[in-house]
Amino acid sequence: MKLKIRIAVITFSTLAALAAAASGTTLQNLNTAYQGESNAANRYQEFAKKAETENLKQAAKLFRAASASEEIHRKIIEKAILKMGGQIATFKLDAITPASTADNLRSAIKGETAEKSTMYPDFLATARTDNEKSAIRAFNYALEAEKKHAEYFQLALDKIGGELPVTCYLCKDCGLLLTQLPAKKCPVCREGLKEFKIIN
Numbered sequence: 001m002k003l004k005i006r007i008a009v010i011t012f013s014t015l016a017a018l019a020a021a022a023s024g025t026t027l028q029n030l031n032t033a034y035q036g037e038s039n040a041a042n043r044y045q046e047f048a049k050k051a052e053t054e055n056l057k058q059a060a061k062l063f064r065a066a067s068a069s070e071e072i073h074r075k076i077i078e079k080a081i082l083k084m085g086g087q088i089a090t091f092k093l094d095a096i097t098p099a100s101t102a103d104n105l106r107s108a109i110k111g112e113t114a115e116k117s118t119m120y121p122d123f124l125a126t127a128r129t130d131n132e133k134s135a136i137r138a139f140n141y142a143l144e145a146e147k148k149h150a151e152y153f154q155l156a157l158d159k160i161g162g163e164l165p166v167t168c169y170l171c172k173d174c175g176l177l178l179t180q181l182p183a184k185k186c187p188v189c190r191e192g193l194k195e196f197k198i199i200n
Helices: 002-021 026-053 058-085 102-131 133-158
Strands: 169-173 196-199
Touching: 002 169, 002 196, 026 058, 026 133, 058 102, 058 133, 058 169, 102 133
Parallel strands: none
Antiparallel strands: 169 196
């Protein structure tokens, strides 16, 4: 079990290292983010399967919803890369060896916290300096979503073993994940409620 936990931590440490190693150009930062979002989408799918085997239905649902959110960000980032005339860098998805759901949640919290606290704010600052509007939009959408992911993963960890039913609403436009619908519009992309779908 200790080995599995270590693998999950290394995965997120690799993401942080990629961000730190970026030379600071917006295009390189977009490719770093693309790899990070691709790996997160894949990782959370595997974590969802593990949660199902532990009969943690709400945690599994949350991981599936977060995976769908990351997939939307991946596509938005891809569009930004291509709009800037760049190419998607070749890479391989990280190998995933899920630990217990509790440890998977801890690893997810660590990764999301790094993204919302350091990686995406730094990427946004560079994109604004470069005045790359498509990149600013992509990074901002991802940043706002990662904040929610970290919050929801922490709540799930706090309630593990005594799960409360949760409804996951995902904005199809920007990838924002919410557990309660906003009054009128998505607070991030300002699209109407029709853009939200429920993830089961």
